Amino acid sequence: MSSLTDWRKLHGGNFDRQAVLVTGGAGFIGSHLAAALHELGADVTVLDDLSGGGDPAALPKAVHFVKGSILDQPLLQKCTEGRRLVFHQAALGSVPRSIEQPRLYHDVNAVGTLCVLESARLAGVRRVMFAASSSAYGDSPTLPKIETMPTSPRSPYAATKVAGEALLAAYAVSLNLDTVSLRYFNIFGPRQSADNAYAAVIAAFAKAMLSGKRPTIFGDGQQSRDFTYVDNVVHANLLAASHPQPLGGAIINIACGGRISVNQLAREMAQWLRRTDLTPIYAAERAGDVKHSLADLSLAQSTLGYAPIVDFVSGLDATMQWYRSALAAHTQSK
């Protein structure tokens, strides 16, 4: 598994022989996190039910993969026992699908997070890191988004992520389990799924454009996002996990700190491919989508010493290269 980042250089021996659990570790972000932890000498267990379509074969061989759900409390407890750190990445991730299936999203994302916290508490885990989401901010026009702003979830997905943050804070205050919620902003990179109707925008555009098709934009394309390469979010998780003081349920933005419109993204990807003829097709705006998103990173900087390590352009280049090779491998295997 290749990464743009030399994890040893950044995190030294902080994770040597540490026993860790990554829930959702066969997924996009979780698999990058599991690989970095493995590279850093950690003893990594992944629990994933593969509902997101991830391939555990993509994980390093030494990672212990367990197929199962975070809602299976006895199995989850078994996976958590003896672990020092838990990186909770497992969730259902699509905003539009959460509007169709709110109950399922609540069960997996909110109740599932409660199950992870309860197992961690019983197992005496040192800290739980939670994959929270910038969708918690909703559509307030104020930019950048700062953690002190009120939450305003606009979809069941966002509501489950806010519920998760509240549970993490409550466990830190009342149940003697240290926790931290990292609010991710539009993460992209190699292995992000492009194979479902709800694919994140970069994955969806890459899949369409590499097959010579025009990308579809929902809305006018002026909506903007703080697109963040996956290594940045892995770095933030590692900083949070090795932080010497308790984090007490803190909620912290993790992003790149820049804003790119979806129109601009489509243009940059077309230029990368030298296919400027692949202009976007515009479709109706989707319910629950927010207009603009940009993170304030002051708290991440002051609390964790976080700053992005891979910028948007380098991240997009690595991502496009990966999708191109993945498509070529797929075509050859047919």
Ligand SMILES: NC(=O)c1ccc[n+]([C@@H]2O[C@H](COP(=O)([O-])OP(=O)(O)OC[C@H]3O[C@@H](n4cnc5c(N)ncnc54)[C@H](O)[C@@H]3O)[C@@H](O)[C@H]2O)c1
């Ligand atoms: N990708 C983003 O831009 C983004 C932004 C904000 C927050 N997040 C959060 O980051 C985390 C990882 O997201 P991702 O983009 O890697 O998505 P992903 O779908 O690739 O990964 C999620 C993984 O969780 C697994 N999973 C789902 N339900 C499960 C269950 N009941 N038990 C065990 N495993 C289960 C899936 O099989 C999948 O492998 C999620 O919690 C997501 O909500 C992602």
